[in-house]
Amino acid sequence: MDQNSYLELKNISKTFGSVTALDDISFTVRHGEFISILGPSGCGKTTALRVIAGLERQSQGSVLINGEDVSREGVAARNVGIVFQSYALFPNLTAADNIAYGLTGHISREKVWQRVTELMELVGLSGLGKKYPAQLSGGQQQRVALARAMALSPNLLLLDEPLSALDARVRVRLRDEIRQLQQRLGVTTIMVTHDQEEALTMADRILVMDQGKVVQKGSPHEIYEKPATPFVASFIGSMNFMDTAVKISKGLYNVSGSTFQVANENSTTELMQGDRATLAIRPEDVMVEGPENHGDNRFAGHIDSMEYRGALFRLGLTLSASNGTLPPITADVPTEKIRRFAINLQTTVSVTLPPERLLIYKNQNGGATGTLLSHGVYCG
Numbered sequence: 001m002d003q004n005s006y007l008e009l010k011n012i013s014k015t016f017g018s019v020t021a022l023d024d025i026s027f028t029v030r031h032g033e034f035i036s037i038l039g040p041s042g043c044g045k046t047t048a049l050r051v052i053a054g055l056e057r058q059s060q061g062s063v064l065i066n067g068e069d070v071s072r073e074g075v076a077a078r079n080v081g082i083v084f085q086s087y088a089l090f091p092n093l094t095a096a097d098n099i100a101y102g103l104t105g106h107i108s109r110e111k112v113w114q115r116v117t118e119l120m121e122l123v124g125l126s127g128l129g130k131k132y133p134a135q136l137s138g139g140q141q142q143r144v145a146l147a148r149a150m151a152l153s154p155n156l157l158l159l160d161e162p163l164s165a166l167d168a169r170v171r172v173r174l175r176d177e178i179r180q181l182q183q184r185l186g187v188t189t190i191m192v193t194h195d196q197e198e199a200l201t202m203a204d205r206i207l208v209m210d211q212g213k214v215v216q217k218g219s220p221h222e223i224y225e226k227p228a229t230p231f232v233a234s235f236i237g238s239m240n241f242m243d244t245a246v247k248i249s250k251g252l253y254n255v256s257g258s259t260f261q262v263a264n265e266n267s268t269t270e271l272m273q274g275d276r277a278t279l280a281i282r283p284e285d286v287m288v289e290g291p292e293n294h295g296d297n298r299f300a301g302h303i304d305s306m307e308y309r310g311a312l313f314r315l316g317l318t319l320s321a322s323n324g325t326l327p328p329i330t331a332d333v334p335t336e337k338i339r340r341f342a343i344n345l346q347t348t349v350s351v352t353l354p355p356e357r358l359l360i361y362k363n364q365n366g367g368a369t370g371t372l373l374s375h376g377v378y379c380g
Contacts, residue, residue, distance in 0.1 A: 037193075230278065297354065
């Protein structure tokens with residue numbers, strides 16, 4: 001175990017009858033780090049959190065906290081604070097009493113209320129201690145749950161979809177507050193979420209899970225810029241896939257009769273000449289310009305649809321090539337550029353897929369289910 005690590009999961013598996021919820025997962029979390037476990041419903045992320053907390057016993061593998069094997073220990077022995085998706089507040093207790101619940105019997109009554117006052121101020125609830133949960137907004141209830149989880153000064157904070165029940169504006173405000181609080185206190189934190197934006201904006205590192213496995217680990221930038229599989233690429237952000245590519249030679253691929261150049265192809269790539277692959281590019285990396293645009297991978301684009309998104313338009317495009325039509329793609333274009341070029345549904349535009357922004361995946365079973373082979377280095 002790394003001396004800087006506080007938590008380590010080693011070869012954890014968990015089955016419920018014939019269903020495998022966790023399939024041999026391993027990872028470490030450093031002291032003071034904010035980790036997000038990200039994935040779709042049913043991928044095993046909440047089960048992983050419950051195993052870490054001691055609420056579920058793993059079928060195999062071990063959990064180490066601060067170097068000590070706690071695999072057979074319960075919640076009380078792990079010094080964790082937990083915030084559940086439903087908040088799990090006691091409806092018959094005031095906000096202050098909810099926060100004080102875990103403190104009562106451990107310290108004097110005077111110190112209990114001193115601690116409650118500190119926590120309520122910390123989470124921005126000063127003056128609301130006498131209100132019951134039903135009298136509080138969703139965001140305020142979330143703060144009460146967070147304060148209660150922090151009451152016993154846990155070394156590990158576990159957040160299970162903490163913002164999913166809130167409206168969009170409150171979510172944005174609270175995710176910033178939670179992140180700032182976590183950084184100020186330096187508490188090691190693991191948050192489970194299916195919301196990619198939460199993970200990207202809050203976490204130091206992200207673990208992406210699919211079907212009980214961790215399929216990629218890395219910083220938010222790494223996960224977004226270099227997704228290891230088409231699943232990760234499509235789950236985090238949007239991605240265009242062209243899964244009928246055939247390798248011609250190093251850095252050159254044929255898609256529907258058109259040749260694509262891919263920059264900085266990894267010399268150790270597993271693809272050989274004639275192998276099938278998938279090319280991928282994010283909508284924001286597709287360049288839509290006027291007809292004077294020049295460069296590699298440039299095509300005439302017919303606009304099939306325009307979806308207004310405020311600061312940008314998402315365009316649905318059909319690309320014309322000398323040998324026919326390429327697979328349809330989407331492009332995210334700033335609204336300012338739409339106005340400047342007077343782009344509308346009747347406009348023909350020049351579309352470039354920059355070689356340095358194309359990802360390559362090796363096809364498995366004839367589709368885009370492979371792993372990342374290479375990625376262009378973005379320098380601008």
